[in-house]
Amino acid sequence: MQPKYTPPELLVRLKSVPPIDQIGTHERILKIQSRSLKGPAKLHGLRLALSMIDLTTLEGKDTPSKVRQLCYKAQHLHGLSPELPTVAAVCVYPTMVGVAKKALANSSIKVAAVSTAFPSGQAPFEVKKLDTLYALEHGADEIDMVISRGHFLAGEYNYVFDEIAAIKALCGSARLKVIFETGELDSLDQVRRISDLAIAAGADFIKTSTGKIQPAATFPVVLTMLGAIKDHFDKTGQMIGMKPAGGISSAKIALQHLLLVKEVLGEAWLTNEWYRFGASSLANDLLMQYQKQLTGKYQSTAYFSID
Amino acid sequence: MEILKTYKLYIGGQFPRTESGRSYQIQSESGQAIANACLGSKKDIRNAVQAARKAQAGWAAKSAFNRSQIIYRIAEMLETRKGQFIEELVLLGHSNPAAVAEVQSSIDRCIYYAGWADKYQALSSSVNPVSSPHFNFSVPEPMGVIGVVACQETALIGFISQILPLIVGGNSVVVIANTKQPLSAVTFAEVLASSDVPGGVVNILTGKVAEMLPTLAGHMDVNALSLAKIEDHLFRNAQEAAIDNLKRCQLYSLNYINPKNQGLHFITDFQEIKTTWHPIEQVASGIGGY
Numbered sequence: 001m002q003p004k005y006t007p008p009e010l011l012v013r014l015k016s017v018p019p020i021d022q023i024g025t026h027e028r029i030l031k032i033q034s035r036s037l038k039g040p041a042k043l044h045g046l047r048l049a050l051s052m053i054d055l056t057t058l059e060g061k062d063t064p065s066k067v068r069q070l071c072y073k074a075q076h077l078h079g080l081s082p083e084l085p086t087v088a089a090v091c092v093y094p095t096m097v098g099v100a101k102k103a104l105a106n107s108s109i110k111v112a113a114v115s116t117a118f119p120s121g122q123a124p125f126e127v128k129k130l131d132t133l134y135a136l137e138h139g140a141d142e143i144d145m146v147i148s149r150g151h152f153l154a155g156e157y158n159y160v161f162d163e164i165a166a167i168k169a170l171c172g173s174a175r176l177k178v179i180f181e182t183g184e185l186d187s188l189d190q191v192r193r194i195s196d197l198a199i200a201a202g203a204d205f206i207k208t209s210t211g212k213i214q215p216a217a218t219f220p221v222v223l224t225m226l227g228a229i230k231d232h233f234d235k236t237g238q239m240i241g242m243k244p245a246g247g248i249s250s251a252k253i254a255l256q257h258l259l260l261v262k263e264v265l266g267e268a269w270l271t272n273e274w275y276r277f278g279a280s281s282l283a284n285d286l287l288m289q290y291q292k293q294l295t296g297k298y299q300s301t302a303y304f305s306i307d
Numbered sequence: 308m309e310i311l312k313t314y315k316l317y318i319g320g321q322f323p324r325t326e327s328g329r330s331y332q333i334q335s336e337s338g339q340a341i342a343n344a345c346l347g348s349k350k351d352i353r354n355a356v357q358a359a360r361k362a363q364a365g366w367a368a369k370s371a372f373n374r375s376q377i378i379y380r381i382a383e384m385l386e387t388r389k390g391q392f393i394e395e396l397v398l399l400g401h402s403n404p405a406a407v408a409e410v411q412s413s414i415d416r417c418i419y420y421a422g423w424a425d426k427y428q429a430l431s432s433s434v435n436p437v438s439s440p441h442f443n444f445s446v447p448e449p450m451g452v453i454g455v456v457a458c459q460e461t462a463l464i465g466f467i468s469q470i471l472p473l474i475v476g477g478n479s480v481v482v483i484a485n486t487k488q489p490l491s492a493v494t495f496a497e498v499l500a501s502s503d504v505p506g507g508v509v510n511i512l513t514g515k516v517a518e519m520l521p522t523l524a525g526h527m528d529v530n531a532l533s534l535a536k537i538e539d540h541l542f543r544n545a546q547e548a549a550i551d552n553l554k555r556c557q558l559y560s561l562n563y564i565n566p567k568n569q570g571l572h573f574i575t576d577f578q579e580i581k582t583t584w585h586p587i588e589q590v591a592s593g594i595g596g597y
Binding site: 131272295296297299300302303 | 351352356522525526527528548551552
């Protein structure tokens with residue numbers, strides 16, 4: 001059985017989270033989206049976004065070779081631009097952590113493992129615990145756990161809280177990212193509620209989605225989560241990281257996310273210590289846009305590596 | 308007051324306005340305003356190339372017979388809208404007989420190229436003699452996305468004569484239409500939209516060649532250029548911009564009304580030849596064969 005952590009007053013507080021103004025949220029996003037980065041600011045933004053990527057492969061068909069190749073790409077984004085940063089982390093299933101760890105031994109790139117019966121989270125707590133311990137034993141620097149959406153939607157907030165707190169207790173120095181799968185949570189109020197809950201339970205990062213379900217990291221969801229991080233910071237002075245994941249496939253969208261985080265949370269979050277993109281195809285689009293800025297010519301996927 | 312129609316762009320099977328929000332006036336020969344057209348920009352080129360790339364593989368994968376049917380269908384749709392094309396040409400200052408002749412030739416050309424769809428491959432392929440036990444053969448394959456500057460002297464026939472051989476061969480195209488007389492090109496887009504040609508195979512932009520060609524010529528995802536007669540320095544600049552991905556640049560200066568200016572080589576100008584070496588197994592003591 002999982003241990004009990006939930007403070008009773010939290011359950012009371014969660015019942016009355018601040019309601020989210022949906023119309024206001026959309027209007028604020030439209031304002032951000034109407035802005036356009038140009039020239040040096042765009043180049044800076046593209047480099048920054050590249051350094052924030054958790055380069056991800058989460059497929060049933062993943063093999064050690066595929067993971068090694070991904071790790072190579074994580075370290076060498078583009079042969080013609082050695083000035084580029086590396087990505088922040090490589091994100092894989094627990095079984096691939098050992099391979100990734102070895103492949104990245106000579107770099108500062110972190111290895112993140114998805115955990116707790118990713119992506120569904122439908123497993124007994126004991127299994128989730130073993131899943132997490134396995135990843136940690138093989139050297140995972142970061143754990144991306146999924147919440148039990150079924151329990152959350154059924155209103156069993158104490159169950160979800162205890163689960164997050166228990167996994168956090170296992171993590172030790174590894175950073176814990178908590179995945180909400182917002183595409184299954186129906187309303188922005190729910191997103192705000194789970195954000196508050198996860199932060200209270202000890203999440204180091206809050207993350208939108210598994211990438212397996214649409215919609216994923218939509219702007220309204222991300223803005224709502226950033227709002228929860230901001231309120232927590234204003235109250236306690238503690239920073240919480242943010243990781244939108246799923247559906248961020250173009251440089252344009254990534255840059256808009258950076259504008260959003262800068263507006264809501266400020267400069268302090270504009271580093272890969274506090275902000276990450278979970279993505280697989282985003283890196284290539286950022287690289288293509290980077291080359292476009294340098295050469296003035298629109299690029300072709302034919303000249304960029306597939307994986 | 309007369310309301311002038313604003314002709315829009317044709318990108319990915321849709322009719323968007325230009326991303327730049329600009330437009331310009333189309334005038335008849337006598338200087339009278341007859342319509343507005345979109346003044347396309349770099350970003351329209353970007354969007355059009357993206358649409359063309361997305362559509363190309365699926366278009367090339369259709370059977371030759373099906374591509375033939377679809378191009379024949381263009382001719383049929385052109386036939387039903389003949390009146391409108393003639394009217395627009397007359398509005399631009401063509402005499403009625405000249406307009407009728409140009410539209411009729413355009414329909415004929417569609418049918419002509421529709422016929423080539425399942426023949427050009429056979430006629431431009433070969434089995435090559437080699438001195439090793441290999442079956443060695445060469446076949447044409449489409450180059451991919453082709454950038455086109457349409458004939459700036461004719462409104463319809465040049466445009467049609469340039470793009471048909473490209474799409475018959477399985478390419479997709481991004482066309483910069485005749486700047487002064489873009490009406491027929493945009494009306495032709497309306498024909499395409501109703502004739503089974505998948506969206507994105509033909510993309511049509513209106514505006515200034517000098518503004519859009521450098522972007523098109525430099526675009527790394529465009530595989531070749533088909534250019535009608537343009538000013539020398541524009542052609543030179545396009546050739547230079549095309550160097551980075553080694554685009555083939557074809558410059559055509561032809562009178563397309565003349566039926567001599569149609570033919571197989573207009574198709575093969577935008578094909579790459581792929582040669583395959585297939586080993587021939589020696590079975591028992593028999594002589595190798597295939």
